[in-house]
Amino acid sequence: MPTPFLSVQGLSKRFPGPKGSDPLTVFENVNLGIEKGEFVCIIGHSGCGKSTILNILAGLDEPTDGAVIMNGKEVSGPSLDRGIVFQNYSLLPWLSALKNVTFAVQARHRNWTKKQVHDHSVKYLEMVGLTGGAELRKPSQLSGGMRQRVSIARAFAIQPELLLLDEPFGALDALTRGSIQDELIRIWAGSDQTVFMITHDVDEAILLADRILLMTNGPYARVAESVQVDIERPRVRADIIHHPDYYDIRNHLVEFLAKRSRELAGKRDEDGVSEPNVIRFGLNGPVANKSNKGAGETPARARVVNGAD
Amino acid sequence: MIASLNARALLLSAVLLAVLLGIWEAASPQQKLGSELTEYEILMGGAEPKAAVPPPSAVFVKAWEELSNPFYDAGPNDKGIGIQIGYSLYRVLSGYFLAAAIAIPAGFLIGMSPLMYRALDPFIQILRPISPLAWMPLALFVIQDSQASAIFVIFICSIWPMLINTAFGVAGVRKDWVNVARTHELGTLKTAWIVILPAAAPTILTGMRISIGIAWLVIVAAEMLVGGTGIGYYVWNEWNNLDLTSVIFSILMIGLVGMLLDTAFAYCARLVQYQE
Ligand SMILES: Nc1ncnc2c1ncn2[C@@H]1O[C@H](COP(=O)(O)OP(=O)(O)OP(=O)(O)O)[C@@H](O)[C@H]1O
Ligand SMILES: [Mg+2]
Numbered sequence: 001m002p003t004p005f006l007s008v009q010g011l012s013k014r015f016p017g018p019k020g021s022d023p024l025t026v027f028e029n030v031n032l033g034i035e036k037g038e039f040v041c042i043i044g045h046s047g048c049g050k051s052t053i054l055n056i057l058a059g060l061d062e063p064t065d066g067a068v069i070m071n072g073k074e075v076s077g078p079s080l081d082r083g084i085v086f087q088n089y090s091l092l093p094w095l096s097a098l099k100n101v102t103f104a105v106q107a108r109h110r111n112w113t114k115k116q117v118h119d120h121s122v123k124y125l126e127m128v129g130l131t132g133g134a135e136l137r138k139p140s141q142l143s144g145g146m147r148q149r150v151s152i153a154r155a156f157a158i159q160p161e162l163l164l165l166d167e168p169f170g171a172l173d174a175l176t177r178g179s180i181q182d183e184l185i186r187i188w189a190g191s192d193q194t195v196f197m198i199t200h201d202v203d204e205a206i207l208l209a210d211r212i213l214l215m216t217n218g219p220y221a222r223v224a225e226s227v228q229v230d231i232e233r234p235r236v237r238a239d240i241i242h243h244p245d246y247y248d249i250r251n252h253l254v255e256f257l258a259k260r261s262r263e264l265a266g267k268r269d270e271d272g273v274s275e276p277n278v279i280r281f282g283l284n285g286p287v288a289n290k291s292n293k294g295a296g297e298t299p300a301r302a303r304v305v306n307g308a309d
Numbered sequence: 310m311i312a313s314l315n316a317r318a319l320l321l322s323a324v325l326l327a328v329l330l331g332i333w334e335a336a337s338p339q340q341k342l343g344s345e346l347t348e349y350e351i352l353m354g355g356a357e358p359k360a361a362v363p364p365p366s367a368v369f370v371k372a373w374e375e376l377s378n379p380f381y382d383a384g385p386n387d388k389g390i391g392i393q394i395g396y397s398l399y400r401v402l403s404g405y406f407l408a409a410a411i412a413i414p415a416g417f418l419i420g421m422s423p424l425m426y427r428a429l430d431p432f433i434q435i436l437r438p439i440s441p442l443a444w445m446p447l448a449l450f451v452i453q454d455s456q457a458s459a460i461f462v463i464f465i466c467s468i469w470p471m472l473i474n475t476a477f478g479v480a481g482v483r484k485d486w487v488n489v490a491r492t493h494e495l496g497t498l499k500t501a502w503i504v505i506l507p508a509a510a511p512t513i514l515t516g517m518r519i520s521i522g523i524a525w526l527v528i529v530a531a532e533m534l535v536g537g538t539g540i541g542y543y544v545w546n547e548w549n550n551l552d553l554t555s556v557i558f559s560i561l562m563i564g565l566v567g568m569l570l571d572t573a574f575a576y577c578a579r580l581v582q583y584q585e
Contacts, residue, residue: 060488078492090485094507094583103503107493140584158493 003069004033005194006057006162011066013052026052027221030066031275032213039188039195041205042223043253044215045261050198051087054164057196058084070162080108083160085168087198089151091139097150098135101125101157108158124157125150127183129176144171152180156187163188165197169204178237181208189233202253206246207235213276214256220266226276227252245281252279330365337364363554368561371554386546388538390559394566396538400456400531401524404463408520412468413513416475417501420509426476433472441466441527445534455535462531467520474516478509510581518574525567540566 011030014023026049034040044050055061057068059078068075070082091100101121109117125135128149139147148171155163168184169177185208188195199205205212206229214225231243240246312320338361379391419425441462448458482505490500532541540563547555 058492060491078488078494080492080494082492084492086485086488088485090489092486092489092504092507093585094510094581104493107495138583 003072005036005038005071006032006034006196007069008032008053008057009067009069011053011056011068012064013049013056013061014064025219027215027218027223030223032223032226034194034196036194037192039197039208039210040213041197041199041209041211042213042215043199043202043205043257044221045217045257046200048215048218048221048261050215051166054084054166054196054198057162058082058164060084080158081161083155083158083163085148085151085155085163085165087166087170089139089147091147091150091154093139096136096138097130097142097146098122098125100139100150101154104154105157121153121157124153127156128153128180145173145176148172149176149180152184156184159191159193161193163193163195163197165195167198167200170200177204184208185234202250202257205229205253206231206249207237207240212249212253214253214261216261217265222264223276224260224264225256226278228278228280230280230282248281252281334364334366337361363557367554368557371558372561375555375558385537388543390540390543390562393538393540393543393559394562397528397532397540398566400459400539401463401521401528404460405467405521405524407460408464408468409471409517412471412516413475416472416513416516417479417505419472419476420479420481421501421505426480433469437469437473439465441523442530442534445531455537459528459531459535459539463524463528466527467524470519470523471513471516474519475509475513478512478516479505481512482508507581507583511578511583514574514578514581518571518578521570521574522567525563525570529563 008030012028013026015026017023030053042050042053052061056063057075059068059075059082075082091097092103095103098118098121101124102117105117105121106112109120112120122135125131130146130149130153134142134146139150142150148168152165152168155165169180172180181204184195187193195208197208209229212227212229213223214227215221216224227249229245229249231240231245375390379389381389382392419429444462444465445458448461449455452458452461486504486508487500490504495503528539529541529544532539533545536542536545540559544556544559544563547553547559
């Protein structure tokens with residue numbers, strides 16, 4: 001089996017406990033593969049270690065055990081190939097929204113002229129709806145949602161191979177969220193970017209993702225299931241809910257969060273392999289393996305195929 | 310009418326000033342107007358029962374005289390107040406900026422490296438509490454030049470607050486911001502310039518402001534010791550001349566210049582201030 005674009009192997013993270021007590025094992029022996037061009041969402045309860053995994057993928061944090069391999073190379077530090085939208089935005093407060101983006105674009109394209117950098121940055125700020133003077137304000141003068149949008153623009157503008165999004169739409173109202181989700185899908189579909197996104201919103205995950213990873217509660221969390229979303233694209237928010245698989249998938253996710261995330265917590269996979277169980281729906285409708293993306297790989301890693309439980 | 314807080318504060322300040330000056334003026338025994346006392350009379354305590362503190366009106370007259378021609382130069386013991394302050398500022402600023410040129414990069418190094426922080430900490434802790442004037446004899450002996458020694462004393466007294474604040478500010482830069490630099494693959498120098506310097510700038514500026522205040526305090530004492538020129542020497546010289554009016558006038562000038570220096574740095578601090 002060829003190694004996927006991004007491969008997470010035997011990843012564990014422990015934090016030293018408070019003096020004298022045992023270390024906190026956030027997760028242990030996490031194994032995943034993500035294909036190039038795939039859009040993957042990860043869902044799990046607060047504190048299970050999603051941001052920790054994302055930071056390790058970014059190269060900002062080091063795993064206690066295991067490795068992350070991207071493009072055949074081990075991730076050993078942050079890189080411009082992996083753009084991040086941080087959970088807390090992490091904007092530089094002394095720079096205007098625009099400067100927060102231009103400095104990133106400048107870092108990416110060192111030989112661009114000031115004008116090129118400026119125009120490119122403005123394009124992405126316009127995309128997230130920050131125009132008409134708002135882009136010249138400092139983060140402290142922007143609302144939470146506006147800050148989040150600046151942070152999204154900054155990550156998208158550097159056009160990384162892998163986009164790591166940590167609850168990127170958490171602070172947005174439904175309308176803005178919808179338009180930026182559409183924008184994200186448009187950008188993603190028009191490129192060969194891979195997206196790894198943390199979300200708490202089940203509907204958002206179904207709308208956006210090719211695959212949804214489900215994480216059990218911590219400590220000793222693990223990625224227990226990998227739910228394939230084979231709903232054909234382009235997906236339209238209003239129509240997708242009528243798709244025959246939609247509620248099966250949704251119920252499965254909700255049930256996981258409500259029940260199994262707790263029940264499975266800290267348990268090893270029965271067969272001793274800790275790769276997520278692959279769950280696939282489609283018994284009620286046509287099975288669509290191809291996304292509308294040009295790449296259109298169909299990852300053949302369905303180890304266990306459960307029906308709708 | 311509801312005046313703004315600023316306007317009312319200004320009014321109150323003016324009233325307080327008038328009252329204080331009034332009391333001072335009233336408490337000062339009347340001097341023989343028009344004619345100055347001769348030095349002989351003063352020495353004998355002839356005119357007054359006791360040499361008295363001059364009234365504010367006399368200080369004003371003096372100030373007017375001095376400030377209308379601040380830059381005259383009539384020999385080593387008789388220079389305008391502007392020239393004297395100029396000398397002092399020259400020493401303060403050269404010692405100060407020399408200190409800044411060393412303290413800020415060194416503070417960066419210490420702040421960015423926990424190893425350097427620990428290694429240099431004992432030196433800083435021992436050197437910092439030494440009164441800058443205690444260095445004077447050693448400086449005079451080693452440097453063999455009173456001008457340079459005064460500058461050295463300013464250097465040594467202004468280096469510590471800047472060094473410590475810079476190190477503190479740099480070490481305290483939020484990890485999130487450093488991570489932003491890391492994910493954008495900024496090199497060490499660029500990270501220092503684009504992220505750490507602006508993030509630590511308010512703390513560094515606070516250190517610089519404390520330093521300039523201390524430097525201005527110390528220069529007066531240093532110039533009293535070293536002699537020759539400068540506002541500190543001027544005060545001491547006028548005291549030797551028993552010209553209390555000039556002494557009071559120069560005290561006020563010291564305060565005024567100190568305030569201007571502080572205001573300038575407060576202004577710079579506001580420029581680099583940011584809100585999270
Ligand atoms: N630096 C740290 N030191 C010790 N424990 C940490 C540290 N960072 C995170 N943790 C712990 O690791 C666990 C996972 O944290 P993480 O931020 O990854 O959660 P999360 O899944 O992103 O949660 P949320 O959905 O609320 O953002 C938490 O229990 C947290 O207390
Ligand atoms: Mg998180």
